[in-house]
Amino acid sequence: MKFIIISALAAVALAAPQYDYQAPAPAPSYIAPAASTRDDSFERPDPVAILRDERVHEEDGRFNVEFEAENGIVFAQAGSPDGPEDSIVKAGMYSxxxxxxxxxxxxxVADENGFQPQSDLLPVAPEFPHPIPQFVLDQIAFAAAEDARRAREDDSAEASAPVRSYAAPAPPSNTYGAPQ
Structure with missing residues (x-):
């Protein structure tokens, strides 16, 4: 009996998830065309050196990633499970x-309100209230007048319609299938 219990405990221990994080392998930045379709005018791009690639993943779910490449690409991001229902909240930058x-x-910032980028290069909506063109105001007034006219017509049609009474349906029979 002890052997069965010890075997069961060993099986449970071996089946427990292992939280040993391994960084993903870098994706290839160049895939050579097949020999039969090779275009001799295509030049293979020079590889880009990775100057810095630091990744820290804490046991509690917090993480920090920093990346910098020789061609000037910089990426930094930090996050933690501080959002609603332990969702990940992230903040970072890239250039x-x-x-x-x-x-x-x-x-x-990426949180319960979604992805919220900030940059001088992103388009900005005009501040509200902004001036509304006269043709738009005219169309709004026309639509309001049409709605009011339809409401008056519906009210007058209902007032002049004859009142109809409907008979209530008969109650269900409690002698279904009984011989008569």
Whole structure:
């Protein structure tokens, strides 16, 4: 009996999840075309050196990731399970140089309100209240007048309609299938 209990405990211990985090392998940045479809004018891009790749994952779910590449791409993100129902709340930034030479930097927060980026390069909606064009105001007034006219027509149609009475349905029989 002791052997069965010890065997069961050993099986449970071996089946317990192991939390040994291994960083994912880097994805290949170049895949060579097949030999039969090779385009000789295609130049293989030069590899980009990774200058820094630091990842810290805590037992309680907190993490911090920092990455920097030789071509100027920088990425940093920190997060923790502080959101509703232990959802992950993240904050971070990334930056790179756009093909036209513009320096792009985006800071963000991702929480229960969604992804919220901030950057001087992101479009900004006009402040409200902003001036509403007259044709829009005219259309709103026209629609309101139409709604009021339809409501008056519906009220007058209901007032002039004859009142109909409906007979209540007969109660269900309690002698279903009984011989008569």
């Amino acid at each position: 790179y140089t756009a093909p036209d030479g513009t320096e792009v930097e985006v800071k963000y």
